[in-house]
Amino acid sequence: MKDGTVRRRRTRMAGALLSALALLTAATGCGGAAESAESTKSTKSTKETAASANRLEPLTDPAKPQLPVTVGSSDGKKVTVRAADRIVPLSGSLSEIVFTLGLGDRIVARDITATFDQAEKLPVVTRNHDVSAESVLSLKPDLVLAETTTGPDEAMEQIRDAGIPVLVVDPAQGLEDVGPRIQAVADALGVPADGKRLTQRSEDRIAAVRKEIPAREEYPRVAFLYLRGSASVYLIGGKGSGATSLLEAAGAVDAGAESGLEKDFTAITTEALAQAAPDAILVMTKGLESVGGIDGLVKIPGVAQTPAGMERRVVSIEDGVLLNYGPRTDQVLTSIVKQLYGDGS
Numbered sequence: 074m075k076d077g078t079v080r081r082r083r084t085r086m087a088g089a090l091l092s093a094l095a096l097l098t099a100a101t102g103c104g105g106a107a108e109s110a111e112s113t114k115s116t117k118s119t120k121e122t123a124a125s126a127n128r129l130e131p132l133t134d135p136a137k138p139q140l141p142v143t144v145g146s147s148d149g150k151k152v153t154v155r156a157a158d159r160i161v162p163l164s165g166s167l168s169e170i171v172f173t174l175g176l177g178d179r180i181v182a183r184d185i186t187a188t189f190d191q192a193e194k195l196p197v198v199t200r201n202h203d204v205s206a207e208s209v210l211s212l213k214p215d216l217v218l219a220e221t222t223t224g225p226d227e228a229m230e231q232i233r234d235a236g237i238p239v240l241v242v243d244p245a246q247g248l249e250d251v252g253p254r255i256q257a258v259a260d261a262l263g264v265p266a267d268g269k270r271l272t273q274r275s276e277d278r279i280a281a282v283r284k285e286i287p288a289r290e291e292y293p294r295v296a297f298l299y300l301r302g303s304a305s306v307y308l309i310g311g312k313g314s315g316a317t318s319l320l321e322a323a324g325a326v327d328a329g330a331e332s333g334l335e336k337d338f339t340a341i342t343t344e345a346l347a348q349a350a351p352d353a354i355l356v357m358t359k360g361l362e363s364v365g366g367i368d369g370l371v372k373i374p375g376v377a378q379t380p381a382g383m384e385r386r387v388v389s390i391e392d393g394v395l396l397n398y399g400p401r402t403d404q405v406l407t408s409i410v411k412q413l414y415g416d417g418s
Contacts, residue, residue, distance in 0.1 A: 127391060128190045129400065132271055135175025138263035147221050147257075148241040155238075156215040157262050163204055166245060166397040167218045168192055170258045173400040174267050181212045188393030206231035218258065220244045245398035247318030251275050254399065271400060278403035279322070286324040287414050294328040295320050295388065295413070296351035296381065299338055300360035300370070307364075307373055309345055313337035315396045316355065323409040325353075343375035351381040353413060357392040388412040 141155040160179045162168040165186030171177060172191055183195040185202060198208040206228040209217065217232055217239045233239055240261045242254055252272040259268025297310035297320070310316050310327070311334025317327040328349040329339075339345060354370070364370050367385050376382040388409055394401050 129172045131175040136264045136267045140263040142263050144261045146241045147243045152238050152240050159214045160216050161214040162218040163223045164220050165393050166399050169399045204228040250398050275400050282403050282406040292326045293352040295325045295353045295355050296328040296349045297355045300364050302363035307341040308338040309341050311336050346375035346379050353386040354381045355388045358389050359392045361389050
């Protein structure tokens with residue numbers, strides 16, 4: 074598989090499902106008081122919204138886009154946005170941001186990784202995580218949002234050649250990317266103040282979750298496993314998997330990265346699992362289902378011999394939100410903390 078294809082697919086699973094996806098394919102105007110009110114409301118509703126983690130919570134009283142604007146794009150270009158009535162975000166994470174800014178009614182298509190409820194009826198314009206230029210252009214968008222790894226390159230050039238503004242945003246790798254990505258999208262849509270509101274709300278909610286993490290003498294070691302049983306893909310995350318920042322925010326240690334795994338993902342071996350020695354295993358919901366649940370997970374060589382396998386201690390998060398590092402990251406943290414610590418004892 075070509076290196077370019079691998080790079081393009083890394084961001085589709087929220088900034089870091091990275092080479093795992095490549096292997097899988099190969100195998101088969103408000104401020105001040107308004108910001109304060111939004112933040113106050115947000116910290117109170119963190120636990121409530123966690124219960125409906127597949128729905129988004131748009132900002133209240135969203136602003137109307139003030140266009141045209143010219144903004145910098147992560148591909149080094151300047152992009153002038155003259156209208157934002159028909160938007161096509163080419164990643165689930167970017168779709169989340171637009172919807173949560175209160176502009177979801179302007180989105181006319183989605184990427185395959187936009188799995189939240191409000192996007193369910195939108196047409197899909199990607200095939201196996203590759204963009205279909207023909208599908209995008211048929212919807213006559215006035216703005217396309219992409220990430221630096223969105224591709225193939227030929228499709229993106231075809232969209233640009235048709236005169237469609239394409240804003241490219243850096244992929245998410247950790248909590249520090251939440252605010253900059255929200256603001257980049259908000260600026261391009263002509264709602265910069267709402268970008269600040271949503272950034273503040275998101276950061277406040279994340280901080281509220283982190284404050285409630287129970288104190289421990291030792292941090293639990295958590296291994297992030299990427300599983301696709303139907304394609305016999307069994308990988309353990311290391312540095313660059315995208316999970317490290319999230320696990321550390323949840324008061325845990327990324328067992329794969331800490332054990333010395335330098336690659337983003339490495340094929341699971343008994344030796345690698347023994348070295349990681351996880352107290353818990355983090356997986357995506359569909360990945361866990363694909364191996365037959367926890368009963369199937371512990372049959373993967375080496376898993377049953379880890380502390381996590383012996384205790385059957387598994388943390389499962391919905392695929393489309395786990396590594397998005399966006400407006401719902403507080404919900405992801407809430408779920409991880411609850412599954413790791415239970416009632417805090």
